[in-house]
Amino acid sequence: MKFVFLLILSILALLTACSNESPEPIHFKQPNFNTINTTYWDYPSQQVFNSFMSIEFDGLSYANKRKMAEVLLTHNYSGEAITVLDSIDAVKSQYLVYLLLLANYTNGDFEKALDIFINEKSNKSNLPLVNLYYKILLELGRGKEVISHFVLNKHADFITNYYLALAYLQDNQCNKTIPLLTTVIDKNPNANKLYAPLATALQKCNRLQEANEARLKHGTIALPANDEFAQRLEKNGNPVKYTNELLRIATSQNDSTKIRGLSEQLIQYKYFSTELYVNYAIALRQARLLNQANLALFEAIKLNGSHEKSYQLLFEFNRASNKAIAKEAINNLIQLDPSNTLYKKAKNYLENSE
């Protein structure tokens, strides 16, 4: 069985090597911050703060530092988040650059935030980064710079277009704001907030009747809880938070196709967590992609070697088709919880069916 695990580890190592970041060593003795939910309070967050305050966090892994920075940012410790992010020597992923930009912005270091963006190679194609850059420029009243950057920028999503529309509004070009905002509204008809800048632009262009209609829409359209536009804007364009939110919604709706796509996006961001891999595995299994589901579960176990649910799923997925993996999983479960009679029964079942 060791052979199987080694094989898997090799495959994973290969997958990691194919990504645009150098593989990072696995620090099994380090605290594992990846299980921490940064959106809402959970008690392991205290662990991050204790670590930040009391240990040499320089020794932490890349992933742990990233998580530490996220937790610090979530709790408004932007200065401390900058310290952690600055201590990462490795080439920073696009997401890490995004976090650094966000941390400087929320810390009030606007010029430094803008410098980070200007010095980032992906500053024309990395949309979360571009969108945050635009947001900062607009808040500084420098809408003209948004417009001039956009001319060079070949990529845009509707958030980009939204900020560009606001930039034109700042630049008193209401005739350019209106069609742009209308396009954004067409894609997000329930995003009532969009009608406020539209109304202002219509007023400036002296289209008063339409402006009044837009104002009324702003006041009356009820915003759905999972409005994509609001989610993305209110999370400062944080691609991970936003994708996580969509993933949460997809999971609650048991939409395995969306779960797969969103999980893969997060893995692309190098945003791993045990929970992510477990849900991803379930979605893969529903799509009858058993081998990939197993790989996802092995990743979950790599992050948290005592994660019972991962072993349970491994057993469940493989008890009929790949008994070796199932047997290894059930042995691990018994090791984790020797008194659990269900695990013993499952082991007996496997042995009897051989």
Place this chain on the structure above:
Amino acid sequence: MIKLITQIVLVLSVAACSEKPSETSNKNDESLFTITQLDSDPSLFIHQQKFSIDFEIHEALGSGLASIDIDNDGIYELFFAQYDKNHTSSVLYKFENGVAVDITKESGLGDLNAIMGASSGDVNNDGWADLIVYGIDQLHLMINTKGKFDVKHIYAFESGSFFTSATFFNANNDEHLDLWLSRYVEMNKEKVCKGTDGLRLFCSPSAYPFQKDLLLINNGDGTYKKALEDVITIPASPALGVVAADFNNDNLQDVFVANDGQNNFLFTQQPDGSFIEGAEIKGLSSNLAGLKEASMGVAIGDYDNDGLMDLFLTHLEQETNTLYKNENKWFSDVTNTMGLGAHSRNSTGFGTGFYDLNGDNWLDLFIVNGKIQPIAYQSRENLTKQFSEKPMLYINKKNTFALSESFNDHRVVGRGLTFVDIDNDGDKDIISNNNNQSPSLLRNNTNPDNWYGLNLRCNNRIDYGAKVEFTVSESDKKTLFYRNVHADGSYASASDPRIIITLGDQTLLESVIIRFSNNQSNNVKSLLLANSYTSINCSDS
């Protein structure tokens, strides 16, 4: 009467002895104010609102203060609202030759505690400025007769009423001041809210049922009745700030209500005396991005001299403060283009005001800040320190506001804020009532050499709502400035309503047109005396 020779004396006397700079309009922002926190003398007022383990929402909100000339001697007194229910009361200070004197008891204002704010206005047109003080289940109209106050209960409000701000204004075009009272939420001590660290914090207002503001109509004798439903319909909202002004230049006073985390209200007075709420259609309910913000303080003033009253609102950290430019038929959020956006993101603003603070006649902005929620993972033991933030001074540079960096060392939990020429030297000084701390005095060092002060009166009282247009010329270039007479705005506070016109070495005052609230108007330039306040009555027109 106990005389207290205080730090205020020192500050005022030092300022009085200092040499006047030769130019009045080119002051260095860094030296514009001498800042003193009046904390070394324990006999002076200290705001006390100890943070309890129950994290009751009012503990974070603090109190205001009022500038009021109670004895008509032309020198403003200061009323500091005190929240402490058990030990200390609100205080009234009079200034005699630069000495602050505690005249609380002899003025009849003793034993006023659990007070959140105060507003001033002469409700019976007897020529003596009255005071309304308010808080949770507290509403006392203090009637002033020759400097002595008697309490009067004017309205049988519902138990649990959480009064947060007030303004005296004319709601029906008669001769008497009506009263708007803002209310906040229905407190519920059982409500427990926790932060991202799992520890207690103050619940947001949306955790409680909202209360409705009140419009009380003056019966003509200083008694009040609630405005009828056919006059106004006021939705429930968590209101913290209120101002009255003529926003559409129809010579009727309108009311703007700043709501905490909910859409703001604009009640426009109609010719028949009724009010219609229309903040949404005017672009005032939310900011440019369509977001409802946690509005706390509010300032009114015509910052761009276009003859239209603009609005500035202070907000919670991670929101920006917001400047709404009056475009006549609607308002535009011009916060970012005017340089007021990004730098306010990390502060929680409370008291604020539009006043010319550097003697160039352009309206500047001042804001006191102070957090309202504990920092995650930090002890809840010393919240005052955690909440402390520096104030902000924005100088009006005509096309933008420039943030002055002169307050980096002065961190307080700023709440109420009053603007008053405390030493009658022709510039507005600033005093803040800091939550759970001693007050701050910011003595304005502009000390102009050439200024005119206007004390506009009608119906035997200060003429709230009167408008002033004055033209200043310099090298053949004429600039028209607009002012309105008001004491309201800021946060739970009342300011000195006198108007100041400042002239530099090379500038001339061309005209001063006053439009009183009774619509009489006149050019009063010839009546003004240099370097003093001139009282002008509408009957003089």
